[in-house]
Amino acid sequence: MIIAQQKPIKDIAAMVSDCRKVALIGCAGCVTVCLSGGEKETEILASAMRMMRRLEGKPLETVTFTATRQCDPEYVDALEGLVKDVDAVISLACGVGVQYLAERFDKWVVPALNTNFIGGSRVHGVWEEKCGLCGDCILHKTGGICPIIRCSKSILNGPCGGSQYGKCEISKDVDCAWQLIYDRMKKLGRLDKLMEIQPAKDWSTSRDGGPRRAVREDVMIG
Amino acid sequence: MRLQYSPNVRIVEMTCSGNIDHRVILNAFEEGADGVFVAGCMEGDCHFLKGNIRAKKRVHAVKKLLDEIGIGGERLEMYNLSSAQGSRFAEIADEMTARIRELGPNPLTGVGAACCGCSKEGGAK
Ligand code: SF4
């Protein structure tokens, strides 16, 4: 899922300091799971902002709603009536949701979250980055451990000389991805696979090719 | 045991302190409460094992938020006591009342609209 975290409330409040009525729109997708922009977080933010503004002597009226997904036009369309008479829309979705709202409505749309990475939850309350969205997955060559995002240098024939006692040279708290890959391949009895030298990766499938688009003709309607 | 404690304390019963939601606490302040204390069971004695530990973490998070928005985190506190400690409850109620008296009324009192300004539209579940 996409992992995002809320911006400091003062920063969010500053973006709408000149507004009298705002809609806070949560998203029931990834940001609900990573506890940053679901129904609960939306209501907490709304309540906190109302109190903040009352203390400033500039009361803020809020409307809250949690969309099924903000990254899907059909759910964004449904928000029309809700945002009609607000001065601004605060989106608690990832950057994708914010953009879908901004594209759809002629409104001042602002982000309440910082979109951090795609990953998963290690334990409740701890999320970690797992994929760098390279567009040409090579996990079958690396024992299911991504060297693109989990190796600080994204090297394909690791480890580098900085790998020490299983840790990456950037920090003693970060595992060396290539040590993990080696250990895993050894356990699987596939060390021979690591002997193949990986050629330079074609990054055109990644961000180097500009913004990407995926199309599935067979599921398109109309 | 009929104990006296500050009459200004209003009790909101919850099934477990672990059921406390950030929104319940914020709502109390938004509606004008001067202070809130969460009374959970003794640590290690939770019927649901960790409810009171979770409550403590949530209370801590809301204290931080109250500081950020200018209400003041010191208006919120978590206490642990068993349901058999009636006199301790009365003591805490008095202790908290004294603390809040010192701090004065909820800073929201007398500012802004009578209605909090919210308008909730349900949403996707
Ligand atoms: S190899 Fe590429 S697609 Fe696969 S997990 Fe790593 S970054 Fe993601």
Ligand code: SF4
């Ligand atoms: S120490 Fe390991 S994870 Fe860090 S940059 Fe080198 S190979 Fe990558």
